[in-house]
Amino acid sequence: MTTVFFVEDSVEDRALYRRFLEWDDRYTYDIYEFEAGNKVLQACQGKIPDVILLDYRLPDLDGLEFLTKLQRQTSNSQISVIMLTGQGDETITVQAIKSGAQDYLVKGKLTSDNLRRAVHGAIKQMQLKQQQEQQKLVGAIAVNIRQSLKLQNILATSVQEVRQLLGAERVLLYQFTPQMRGNIVAESVLPQWTPILGLEIEDTCFQENQEGE
Numbered sequence: 001m002t003t004v005f006f007v008e009d010s011v012e013d014r015a016l017y018r019r020f021l022e023w024d025d026r027y028t029y030d031i032y033e034f035e036a037g038n039k040v041l042q043a044c045q046g047k048i049p050d051v052i053l054l055d056y057r058l059p060d061l062d063g064l065e066f067l068t069k070l071q072r073q074t075s076n077s078q079i080s081v082i083m084l085t086g087q088g089d090e091t092i093t094v095q096a097i098k099s100g101a102q103d104y105l106v107k108g109k110l111t112s113d114n115l116r117r118a119v120h121g122a123i124k125q126m127q128l129k130q131q132q133e134q135q136k137l138v139g140a141i142a143v144n145i146r147q148s149l150k151l152q153n154i155l156a157t158s159v160q161e162v163r164q165l166l167g168a169e170r171v172l173l174y175q176f177t178p179q180m181r182g183n184i185v186a187e188s189v190l191p192q193w194t195p196i197l198g199l200e201i202e203d204t205c206f207q208e209n210q211e212g213e
Helices: 011-022 037-043 063-073 090-098 112-147 151-166 204-212
Strands: 002-007 029-034 051-055 080-085 103-106 170-176 181-189 200-202
Touching: 002 011, 002 037, 011 029, 011 112, 029 037, 037 063, 051 063, 051 112, 063 080, 063 090, 080 090, 080 112, 090 103, 103 112, 112 151, 151 170, 151 181
Parallel strands: 002 029, 002 051, 051 080, 080 103
Antiparallel strands: 170 181, 181 200
8 A cells, every 4th residue: 555645735636636546556545635735744743655746836835845844854764756836837847856856747737647657656766765775774783783792782773773764653672581471672662652662561372372383
């Protein structure tokens, strides 16, 4: 499931984009609609989309301002942005690409085919970024292991890197004892959630499965 944010103040245009993507036979989409840029930036603090379909002219921000704020806020994310511009906005288009937009579409020439092609390209770019970040993560963890002999430091760094890569709210490592009890030995969690590092858990599911083997 690919998460897509529509950032467009026109209800009719959002309905058109939704209809075009619903005809897509390659991907399925989880679509969220927004009328203003600042609302999207706020939403990205809790949920990172795969693709943002961004109208250049928004009630509160223009597209370039939005891209700048998005990059500052989600510097480690793999969001692909497609800019929607009006006729004769070639200069804006060039600036948008330089500012981090993956692609652009001219509203007056928008069709179901070129919208889907742009979204497919954005998804592929996002997947490529994820692969690159995964490679960086593996390299960073390897460096930390070589530089530190303290296992807890290695575990703490690992969960932090993985959480940032996945854009997750929480990543943790759970250590089992031979009796299939254990506790959470490393955790990276967003500030608004309650930490559970050190919590002891008795996992009856694993106990039952072990007994049955």
